[in-house]
Amino acid sequence: xxxxxxxxxxxxxxxxxxxxxxxxxxxxxxxxxxxxxxxxxxxxxxxxxxxxxxxxxxxxxxxxxxxxxxxxxxxxxxxxxxxxxxxxxxxxxxxxxxxxxxxxxxxxxxxxxxxxxxxxxxxxxxxxxxxxxxxxxxxxxxxxxxxxxxxxxxxxxxxxxxxxxxxxxxxxxxxxxxxxxxxxxxxxxxxxxxxxxxxxxxxxxxxxxxxxxxxxxxxxxxxxxxxxxxxxxxxxxxxxxxxxxxxxxxxxxxxxxxxxxxxxxxxxxxxxxxxxxxxxxxxxxxxxxxxxxxxxxxxxxxxxxxxxxxxxxxxxxxxxxxxxxxxxxxxxxxxxxxxxxxxxxxxxxxxxxxxxxxxxxxxxxxxxxxxxxxxxxxxxxxxxxxxxxxxxxxxxxxxxxxxxxxxxxxxxxxxxxxxxx
Amino acid sequence: xxxxxxxxxxxxxxxxxxxxxxxxxxxxxxxxxxxxxxxxxxxxxxxxxxxxxxxxxxxxxxxxxxxxxxxxxxxxxxxxxxxxxxxxxxxxxxxxxxxxxxxxxxxxxxxxxxxxxxxxxxxxxxxxxxxxxxxxxxxxxxxxxxxxxxxxxxxxxxxxxxxxxxxxxxxxxxxxxxxxxxxxxxxxxxxxxxxxxxxxxxxxxxxxxxxxxxxxxxxxxxxxxxxxxxxxxxxxxxxxxxxxxxxxxxxxxxxxxxxxxxxxxxxxxxxxxxxxxxxxxxxxxxxxxxxxxxxxxxxxxxxxxxxxxxxxxxxxxxxxxxxxxxxxxxxxxxxxxxxxxxxxxxxxxxxxxxxxxxxxxxxxxxxxxxxxxxxxxxxxxxxxxxxxxxxxxxxxxxxxxxxxxxxxxxxxxxxxxxxxx
Numbered sequence: 001x002x003x004x005x006x007x008x009x010x011x012x013x014x015x016x017x018x019x020x021x022x023x024x025x026x027x028x029x030x031x032x033x034x035x036x037x038x039x040x041x042x043x044x045x046x047x048x049x050x051x052x053x054x055x056x057x058x059x060x061x062x063x064x065x066x067x068x069x070x071x072x073x074x075x076x077x078x079x080x081x082x083x084x085x086x087x088x089x090x091x092x093x094x095x096x097x098x099x100x101x102x103x104x105x106x107x108x109x110x111x112x113x114x115x116x117x118x119x120x121x122x123x124x125x126x127x128x129x130x131x132x133x134x135x136x137x138x139x140x141x142x143x144x145x146x147x148x149x150x151x152x153x154x155x156x157x158x159x160x161x162x163x164x165x166x167x168x169x170x171x172x173x174x175x176x177x178x179x180x181x182x183x184x185x186x187x188x189x190x191x192x193x194x195x196x197x198x199x200x201x202x203x204x205x206x207x208x209x210x211x212x213x214x215x216x217x218x219x220x221x222x223x224x225x226x227x228x229x230x231x232x233x234x235x236x237x238x239x240x241x242x243x244x245x246x247x248x249x250x251x252x253x254x255x256x257x258x259x260x261x262x263x264x265x266x267x268x269x270x271x272x273x274x275x276x277x278x279x280x281x282x283x284x285x286x287x288x289x290x291x292x293x294x295x296x297x298x299x300x301x302x303x304x305x306x307x308x309x310x311x312x313x314x315x316x317x318x319x320x321x322x323x324x325x326x327x328x329x330x331x332x333x334x335x336x337x338x339x340x341x342x343x344x345x346x347x348x349x350x351x352x353x354x355x356x357x358x359x360x361x362x363x364x365x366x367x368x369x370x371x372x373x374x375x376x377x378x379x380x381x382x383x384x385x386x387x388x389x390x391x392x393x394x395x396x397x398x399x400x401x402x403x404x405x406x407x408x409x410x411x412x413x414x415x416x417x418x419x420x421x
Numbered sequence: 422x423x424x425x426x427x428x429x430x431x432x433x434x435x436x437x438x439x440x441x442x443x444x445x446x447x448x449x450x451x452x453x454x455x456x457x458x459x460x461x462x463x464x465x466x467x468x469x470x471x472x473x474x475x476x477x478x479x480x481x482x483x484x485x486x487x488x489x490x491x492x493x494x495x496x497x498x499x500x501x502x503x504x505x506x507x508x509x510x511x512x513x514x515x516x517x518x519x520x521x522x523x524x525x526x527x528x529x530x531x532x533x534x535x536x537x538x539x540x541x542x543x544x545x546x547x548x549x550x551x552x553x554x555x556x557x558x559x560x561x562x563x564x565x566x567x568x569x570x571x572x573x574x575x576x577x578x579x580x581x582x583x584x585x586x587x588x589x590x591x592x593x594x595x596x597x598x599x600x601x602x603x604x605x606x607x608x609x610x611x612x613x614x615x616x617x618x619x620x621x622x623x624x625x626x627x628x629x630x631x632x633x634x635x636x637x638x639x640x641x642x643x644x645x646x647x648x649x650x651x652x653x654x655x656x657x658x659x660x661x662x663x664x665x666x667x668x669x670x671x672x673x674x675x676x677x678x679x680x681x682x683x684x685x686x687x688x689x690x691x692x693x694x695x696x697x698x699x700x701x702x703x704x705x706x707x708x709x710x711x712x713x714x715x716x717x718x719x720x721x722x723x724x725x726x727x728x729x730x731x732x733x734x735x736x737x738x739x740x741x742x743x744x745x746x747x748x749x750x751x752x753x754x755x756x757x758x759x760x761x762x763x764x765x766x767x768x769x770x771x772x773x774x775x776x777x778x779x780x781x782x783x784x785x786x787x788x789x790x791x792x793x794x795x796x797x798x799x800x801x802x803x804x805x806x807x808x809x810x811x812x813x814x815x816x817x818x819x820x821x822x823x824x825x826x827x828x829x830x831x832x833x834x835x836x837x838x839x840x841x842x
Contacts, residue, residue, distance in 0.1 A: 002499065005504060006499065008508065009504045011520075012511060012519070012521060013520060013521065014522075014703060014707060015707055015710050015711060017710065018497070019498065024499045026500070028492060028500075030491075030493070030494065035492070048494060050494070050719075051493065055493070056489065058490075060489075061486065061489045064486070065482065065490075068693075069479075069486075070449075070450055070477065071448055071450050071451045071477065072477065072692075073451065073469060073471070073472070076439070077440065077445065077446050078426055078448070079449075082430075082434070083433060086433035086434060090433060098433070099432075099434060101435075103526075104526045104529075104719070105524075105717065105718065106718070108528070111558050115571050136715055137529065137558045137560065138536055138559070138560035139559035141713070146714075147713060147715070147716075148713075150539050150540055150712045266718070272493035272722065273489075273493075273695075274694075274695040274696075274722075274725065275695075282435060290436060292562070292568060292569075292570070292571050293437065293567075294568070295568075296528075296557060297687070297688055298525070298693070298694075301695075303693070
C-alpha cells in the first residue's frame with residue numbers, strides 16, 4: 001500500500017520530492033500534539049510548527065468552516081475580516097510596526113520584504129547568513145544557502161557566517177556578537193564598493209535554520225547598529241520563531257531587544273491554512289505601496305483572516321506564549337538528564353529545542369539520523385538540521401505539556417541508549 | 422459605518438490599497454452567482470472568477486471542513502490527497518503534461534515556471550506581451566506591464582506588442598498571427614544578441630489581461646513554431662482561462678491547439694482556497710526538480726487538495742465546462758442586442774465577455790467607468806480592463822445560467838441607455 005502510493009507519488013510529482021524517513025509515515029489524522037498513520041499507529045508530534053495551536057484545533061476548524069460557508073472573496077471589496085485581524089495582529093508588535101500586507105506563504109512575505117528594502121533605500125544589495133533558508137521564490141532563494149538558486153547567486157547578494165554555538169564567528173563565544181557585526185559591515189562595504197549598495201539584512205531572530213545557536217539576549221545589538229548606520233532595512237523573518245514559539249515573547253526580535261523595520265510571518269499564523277504576512281513601519285509600507293501596485297488575490301481573504309484570528313484566539317486564551325516558555329524550560333531540564341558522549345550541546349528557545357551531536361570533534365550525522373528514525377519507529381515525529389544535519393530538532397505544536405516532554409524524553413533516551421557505536 | 426471601516430482599513434493596510442467603486446461594496450455573504458452587502462443589497466456577480474463553481478459551494482465547503490477537522494500537514498509525509506488529485510488533474514491535460522507541483526498562488530506558480538524555462542535551457546531571457554499581468558513576485562512582476570517592477574525592468578525581459586482586436590499587431594487582423602510571431606522572433610534575436618539567451622515565452626492563451634482580443638483558433642501557431650525553433654519553453658498561464666472558463670475545453674491552450682511545455686494554474690482551482698499549481702512535461706519537471714530543491718510548506722496540503730478535488734467534482738458533475746460554452750454564447754447573443762454608438766467590439770470566450778468602448782476612435786474610459794458604477798448601484802458586480810480601462814469585463818462564476826444572462830443584459834442595457842453623452 002505504502003509502496004504503491006510512493007510509486008504513484010513519484011509518477012505524478014516527479015523526482016527529488018523526498019519524504020521524511022527510510023520508511024515514510026503515511027499520516028491520516030491529527031489532533032492536538034498527536035498524529036496517526038493509516039495503520040493506527042500514534043505519533044507524538046515533536047516536529048510540526050505549522051499546526052501551531054495543535055492539529056485540527058476545533059476552534060480554528062469551526063472558524064474556517066463557518067467563514068467558508070458565508071463568504072470568501074478578495075480584498076478589493078470592503079470586509080471587516082482583514083481590518084480587524086490586521087489591528088489585532090499589529091497590536092502585538094512594537095508601536096511603530098503598525099501596518100500589514102497579508103499573503104499566502106512565508107516566501108511571498110519575504111519576497112515583498114526584499115522589495116520594501118529596495119523601495120526604502122533605492123539600492124538592491126541584500127545580506128543573509130550562510131547557513132539559512134528564507135523561502136522558495138526566485139528572488140528569495142538568493143538568500144538561501146540551503147537551497148541555492150538555479151544559475152547560482154546573483155551579484156547583489158552576500159552571505160555572512162552564521163552564528164554558531166560550538167564554532168562561533170570570530171572564534172570566541174564572548175566576541176561573537178562583535179565579530180558577526182564586523183562580518184556584516186564587511187559585506188555592506190563590499191556591496192557598496194560593487195555598486196549594488198546596501199538595501200537590508202534579512203535574518204531569523206532565533207537563527208532557527210542555522211541550528212538555533214545559543215546566543216546572549218544582546219547578540220544582535222552590534223549588528224543592528226551597523227545595519228542602521230549604513231541606512232539598511234532590518235528585516236526579521238519570524239516565520240519560525242513568531243507567535244510565541246520562542247517562549248515568553250510573541251516575537252523573536254522582542255527577546256533580542258531589536259526594532260526591525262519589517263517583520264515577516266508565515267507557517268504557524270493560521271494553524272496550517274495558507275496565510276502569511278508582512279508587518280512594517282508605515283514609512284516602509286508607504287515606500288513599497290507607492291513604488292509597486294501590489295495585490296494578492298487570495299491574501300487576506302475572509303476565510304484566511306478567520307483562520308488566523310481563531311489561531312490568535314487560542315494562543316491568547318490558552319496562554320500558549322507562556323506555555324512555550326515554561327514547558328520549553330521543563331523540556332530542556334528533562335533532556336539534560338540524557339547522557340551520551342555525542343551530545344555536544346543542548347539548547348532551546350521556548351518550544352524549539354536543539355541537540356547538537358558530535359563525535360571526536362566532528363558532526364555526528366549518523367547518530368542524528370539514527371535517533372530520528374528510532375523516534376519514528378517508536379511513536380514520535382522529530383527532525384534534524386545544521387550544516388551537517390547533525391542537530392536534532394524538536395519543535396512541537398504549542399499545546400505541548402509536561403507529560404509530553406516526559407514522553408518525548410523517554411523515547412529520545414531510549415534512542416540514545418540503544419545506539420551501538 | 423463604511424467610512425469608519427475605510428479609515429481603519431487605510432490605517433492598518435497603508436496607502437495605495439484601493440477598493441473597487443466610488444462607493445465601495447462591503448460584502449458579507451455569497452451563494453452561487455450572488456453576493457450580498459451588509460445592508461442586505463443583492464448583487465449578481467459578473468466579476469469574480471475565483472469562486473469558480475459558485476460562492477460558498479456546499480460541496481467544496483464540506484470538503485474543506487471535513488479535511489480541516491481530520492488532518493492538515495505538509496507533503497513530506499505520505500498522503501493520498503496530493504497523489505489522487507495530481508492524477509485527476511493531469512488527466513485533464515494532453516498526455517505529456519503529466520506532472521505537477523502544488524503551490525499557494527498563481528504568482529508562485531509562474532515564479533516556478535520561469536525557473537523551469539531556465540533549468541531547461543540554461544538561459545534567462547524571457548518574453549511576455551506588453552499589456553499583461555502574470556503575478557506579483559519580484560521575478561514575475563518583471564513580466565507585468567500593468568504593475569511594473571520596482572527599479573524598472575531587468576535586461577533579460579522583453580515585451581512584445583499584445584494582440585488586439587481593434588488595433589491588431591502588424592496593422593491587419595488577417596496578418597496579426599504572423600506579425601505577432603515576427604515580434605517574438607525579433608525579441609528572441611535581441612535576447613540572444615544581448616547574451617541572455619532565450620528561455621521561454623509566458624502568455625495567457627485567451628490574452629485575458631490584454632483585453633480578451635478576438636483571435637482565430639490558429640492564432641498562436643506561427644508563434645509556437647518560432648518559440649520551439651529557438652529552443653524556448655512555452656508556458657501557458659491558465660490562471661484565468663483554465664478549468665473550463667473559456668468554454669468547451671478545459672484549457673485555453675487546447676482551444677488554440679497548442680502543446681505547451683508548462684502550464685500554470687491558480688485562482689479558480691479550489692474555489693477561493695489558496696491553491697495553485699504548475700503542470701509540466703516530465704523532462705521539464707525533472708530539469709527543475711534536479712536544479713532546485715523546491716519545497717512549499719502549504720502547497721499540496723490535504724485541505725488544499727480536498728478543496729481542489731471538490732471543485733473538480735462540481736465542474737464535472739454540473740458540466741460547467743459545457744455550460745460556459747453554451748451560456749457564454751447566449752450571453753453574447755443577448756448583449757449584441759444592446760445598441761450604443763460607443764460599443765466598438767463585443768467578444769467573448771465562454772464565460773468571459775468583453776465590450777470595448779470607443780468614441781471618435783478613442784478609448785471611452787469615461788463611459789466604461791459609468792457602466793461599472795451604474796451596475797454596482799443596480800445590483801451587479803463587473804469590472805473593466807484594457808490599456809485605457811475602456812473594456813468592460815464580465816466574468817461570472819461558472820454556474821451562470823440563462824436567466825442570469827438576461828438579468829445582466831438588462832442592467833447593462835439600462836446603464837448604456839441612461840448615459841447622457
